[in-house]
Amino acid sequence: MKKLFPLLTFLLVTGCATTDNLGDLSKRFDDIKKIETLFFNQMPLPKDARISPDKSLILGEGDNWAGRIELSSSMEPLEASAFFTREYPKHNWQLISSTKARLSILVFTGSTRTLTIEITEGGPLAAKSMIVMTVAPKVQNQVTPDSKK
Numbered sequence: 362m363k364k365l366f367p368l369l370t371f372l373l374v375t376g377c378a379t380t381d382n383l384g385d386l387s388k389r390f391d392d393i394k395k396i397e398t399l400f401f402n403q404m405p406l407p408k409d410a411r412i413s414p415d416k417s418l419i420l421g422e423g424d425n426w427a428g429r430i431e432l433s434s435s436m437e438p439l440e441a442s443a444f445f446t447r448e449y450p451k452h453n454w455q456l457i458s459s460t461k462a463r464l465s466i467l468v469f470t471g472s473t474r475t476l477t478i479e480i481t482e483g484g485p486l487a488a489k490s491m492i493v494m495t496v497a498p499k500v501q502n503q504v505t506p507d508s509k510k
Contacts, residue, residue: 404476404494405448407434407441411488427474429495433488438465438480441490445469445478475499 403424416431434441442465446456454469454476469476479493 403452404454404496405452406432407436407444409436410434410492425473425498427496427498429493432492432494433483434490434492435488436490438482438490441480441492442467445480449476470499473499 410432411434413431413433417429419426419428419430421427436444439461442459442461445467446459449469450456454471456467457470458466458468460466463481465480467478467480469478475497477495479495481491483489483491
């Protein structure tokens with residue numbers, strides 16, 4: 362019985378921790394599904410993209426959401442950049458700025474929002490590309506400074 366007690370205690374503690382972890386996993390799964398639903402037909406992602414829900418934040422829903430999505434991909438950074446440059450204009454996003462370097466930055470504009478995509482190399486044990494997508498409302502009626510004054 363003395364030998365059995367530590368084993369039962371371990372199983373009880375592990376079982377409780379596992380139940381909590383399942384709740385966390387369920388929440389993460391729900392978060393990922395919410396993000397994927399927001400992207401569906403609006404903003405395609407590379408087929409192998411993995412969303413990090415704990416590093417992502419979505420505000421609002423439907424066509425007017427804004428926020429930050431972090432994901433990883435097995436695509437090389439230049440390949441990922443080419444994917445977004447090729448696919449997003451097909452979904453009514455206009456590329457307005459592009460920088461390709463160690464940190465590649467793509468800036469797109471849509472009818473009501475702007476999108477910034479940052480692509481960096483992954484680590485030696487991570488995916489080949491780390492991608493951060495930031496979506497924000499487009500500034501309307503922006504006044505430009507007058508250079509003659």
